[in-house]
Amino acid sequence: MSIKSQAEVESQYQQRQAEVQSGQLSPEQAFGNMDDWIIQLGQRKALLHPGVRKWMWFDRLHNEWVLTGFGVGEAILLSIGSVAGVKKLRQRDDVAGWCVYRQGQELFGPLWSGEMIDRFKSQPELKNILVWSPRATDWLTVVYDPQGEIYFADKTGKQVSITAIGKPVPVTASLPDNATLIKFSAPARMLEPPHPPTVKKKSNRNLIIAIVVIVVLLCFCFPAMVAIVYFVAKTAGFLPTWLGGSAWAPLLML
Secondary structure (H helix, E strand, O other), rough: OOOOHHHHHHHHHHHHHHHHHHHOHHHHHHOOOOHHHEEOOEEEEEEEOOOOOEEEEEEOOOOEEEEEEOOOOOEEEEEEEEEEEEEEEEOOOOOOEEEEEEEEEEEEEEEEEEHHHHEEEEEEEOEEEEEOOOOOOOOOOEEEEEOOOOOEEEOOOEOOOOOOOOOOOOOEEEEEOOOOOOOOOOOOOOOOOOOOOOOHHHHHHHHHHHHHHHHHHHHHHHHHHHHHHHHHHHHHHOOHHHHHHOOOHHHHHO
16 A cells, blocks of 8 residues: 655655756656555545646446546545545645645635644634645544644554645646546546547447448348239230220229
8 A cells, every 4th residue: 555645756756847848867767667656545535647737536336546636736635435536626736735624524624734823823613624635545543742832643543744834826727627526437448548438339239230221121122022013004904005005994094
């Protein structure tokens, strides 16, 4: 199981990209090892795909990687049990400085870590609050030390630092609006193009079958029908002599 966090992998991606641009590493050396980009977040696995520059969740049901639609510095990946999702940042930034917290079934954030800590200090009840930080790989509990300071601990009781230095940097680039927690159920291929819809395949197949049936009818049934009509017309005396009928047959056509 990977112990890398989302923040560590995104930082690694930025560093490797700089090394490729400077010629220190080839793209294959920098991004060729898939294990470098996979992390375990709670019960779910995530992958930062260097080729498409987007995060993906692993869909165990379909054994496929599913695109989240978000890339480096755009959103926080998190999981609640088997449910995997993303929370969009308010601005494109280093994810290490941002957090989401959960109180009961309600999610709050993303918030700048300093902003969240200030909110907690003014909130008397913290027992039912869990915090998700891109610096960690699971939910953290909020703990007061004897001096009244707030810190965060993982399931083993180990203290985890989530405080970021500085402030978020304003940017002009906008991010997508789909930032709610979602459960991925529809599979999406990581490298292969999407397959055509099944309905379209059936429509094309039905059209081909119809064409074949028409051709068969024209080739076999039409000559038989012509022969029957000819025989009936000749027997009744309606055919002219040039078609093998009676000499007086054309008079019937007047």
